[in-house]
Amino acid sequence: xxxxxxxxxxxxxCAGYARHQPVIADLxxxxxxxxxxxxxxxxxxxxxxxxxxxxxxVPFRTGAIRLAGQSLSSLSRRQIARRVAVLPQDTSCxxxxxxxxxxxxxxxxxxxxxxxxxxDDLRIVDEVxxxxxxxxxxxxxxxxxxxxxxQRVAVARALAQKPQVLLxxxxxxxxxxxxxxxxxxxxxxxxxxxxLTLVCVTHDLNDAAEYCDRLLLLDRGRTMACGxxxxxxxxxxxxxxxxxxxxxxxxxxxxxxxxxxxxxxxxSAAAGGMA
Numbered sequence: 001x002x003x004x005x006x007x008x009x010x011x012x013x014c015a016g017y018a019r020h021q022p023v024i025a026d027l028x029x030x031x032x033x034x035x036x037x038x039x040x041x042x043x044x045x046x047x048x049x050x051x052x053x054x055x056x057x058v059p060f061r062t063g064a065i066r067l068a069g070q071s072l073s074s075l076s077r078r079q080i081a082r083r084v085a086v087l088p089q090d091t092s093c094x095x096x097x098x099x100x101x102x103x104x105x106x107x108x109x110x111x112x113x114x115x116x117x118x119x120d121d122l123r124i125v126d127e128v129x130x131x132x133x134x135x136x137x138x139x140x141x142x143x144x145x146x147x148x149x150x151q152r153v154a155v156a157r158a159l160a161q162k163p164q165v166l167l168x169x170x171x172x173x174x175x176x177x178x179x180x181x182x183x184x185x186x187x188x189x190x191x192x193x194x195x196l197t198l199v200c201v202t203h204d205l206n207d208a209a210e211y212c213d214r215l216l217l218l219d220r221g222r223t224m225a226c227g228x229x230x231x232x233x234x235x236x237x238x239x240x241x242x243x244x245x246x247x248x249x250x251x252x253x254x255x256x257x258x259x260x261x262x263x264x265x266x267x268s269a270a271a272g273g274m275a
Contacts, residue, residue: 009065040201
């Protein structure tokens with residue numbers, strides 16, 4: 001809606017790590033509520049750093065980041081955690097917590113020090129476990145779970161925070177094809193049915209094309225392109241960003257696009273040369 005305050009807003013943000021050059025440089029971006037935004041770009045382009053800056057973990061040096069109109073720097077870590085949940089690349093756990101215990105940890109930002117979860121907290125935990133289809137795993141140790149099951153549990157824990165925004169850093173990078181589709185289908189469902197705003201780093205351009213409303217293509221910490229998948233995933237932009245030629249065509253079934261990187265061998269064969 002016109003005039004609505006973006007749930008996330010960055011204005012000329014530079015962010016990075018101490019004693020190093022900024023990884024994110026002069027980035028301006030507005031993310032409306034209920035949008036599924038994909039962050040794409042080659043390795044080292046600043047995608048994970050941007051996720052950490054939005055979560056308040058990596059400090060921004062200049063510019064402004066606002067969360068629903070409030071300056072991120074004016075909010076405490078607990079206040080940020082009540083509004084923003086993060087799903088990191090690595091969701092492994094070294095201890096044999098049960099699935100219910102892991103999901104319940106998502107309520108910590110809403111509890112006082114040493115406060116035990118109340119009736120409403122337990123209800124929320126039950127609801128998100130059912131929503132993510134991990135209720136039947138409640139008493140299982142997370143050490144016994146498959147990669148796909150563990151990722152669903154991590155999503156449930158994030159949802160238990162009841163966030164406005166869910167930040168995801170390559171949530172399917174260690175999963176096989178079936179579990180990757182399962183996780184993205186779940187995220188898409190949460191976005192469409194509950195209006196959850198998602199900001200997701202992914203290296204799979206086909207997943208980005210199918211599931212995301214908007215894409216931000218980064219290159220060396222700067223915006224190369226931002227817009228709908230058809231506007232961003234063009235052969236020219238893919239070649240400029242990734243250094244590869246790619247064919248871009250409608251996906252089977254008419255949902256999204258299909259991006260096919262063309263190897264030297266494939267280009268040679270298409271030109272009638274030796275394979």
